[in-house]
Amino acid sequence: MLEIKSLTKKYGKSLAVDNVSFTIPAGEVGILLGPNGAGKSTIIKSMAGLLKYQGDVLMNGLSARTIEAKRRFAYVPEMPSMYEALTVQEHIEFIKRAYGVEAEEGFEENLLKRFELWDKKDKLGNELSKGMMQKVSICCALMIRPKVILFDEPMIGLDPKAIKELKEVILELKTEGATVLVSTHMLEMVKELWDIMFIMNKGKIVGSFRKTDALEQDIEEIFFGITGGEEK
Incomplete structure (x- = not known):
């Protein structure tokens, strides 16, 4: 479970995120939508511990600031950064050692394939x-x-095959009981993934919807109805 409680982030006198709260239960996929500049990436980076913020972020009941929570948490940034002198496999090995994990036989090879x-x-x-x-x-x-x-805009720059695999992985994570949050403005890419949707505008959550309550409404209808047609 992921719980955000009264998260506020300022850059100087500018209020980027204004007292935002929401919850995503375990085994569900949450989608954070909003026009560019709405505050989506600021929230994601705050949750990931990359920005100082006011409020609370809880992961399975643990403060996101604790080592225990960080061991159970993963973050895929919008702009990937790699060590220039490490190979792909050495990056994987670095993560395994840093987190003290031992993947079952064949898991790493299957994932890379x-x-x-x-x-x-x-x-x-x-x-x-x-x-x-x-x-x-x-x-x-x-x-x-x-x-x-x-995931912060995870599908930007991916080829169609990788996008297909990522969607399948997200649904697998859901089946395994993980909590997934995807921040994006690519509505078409997340239509079949979401369980709960949060729409941001000007630093605030301006609408939240569960897929089971959306009736016949399409994700695009909901988004543009709330934001007044702003996509960029």
């Missing part, structure tokens, strides 16, 4: 395209078998 990285496992970080770095970032996050995982 799913994202078409197995034949590139010896390539260095500085030899990879943006899309390949994004796939490595996703694989690193999945290696720890997270209980809570945050």
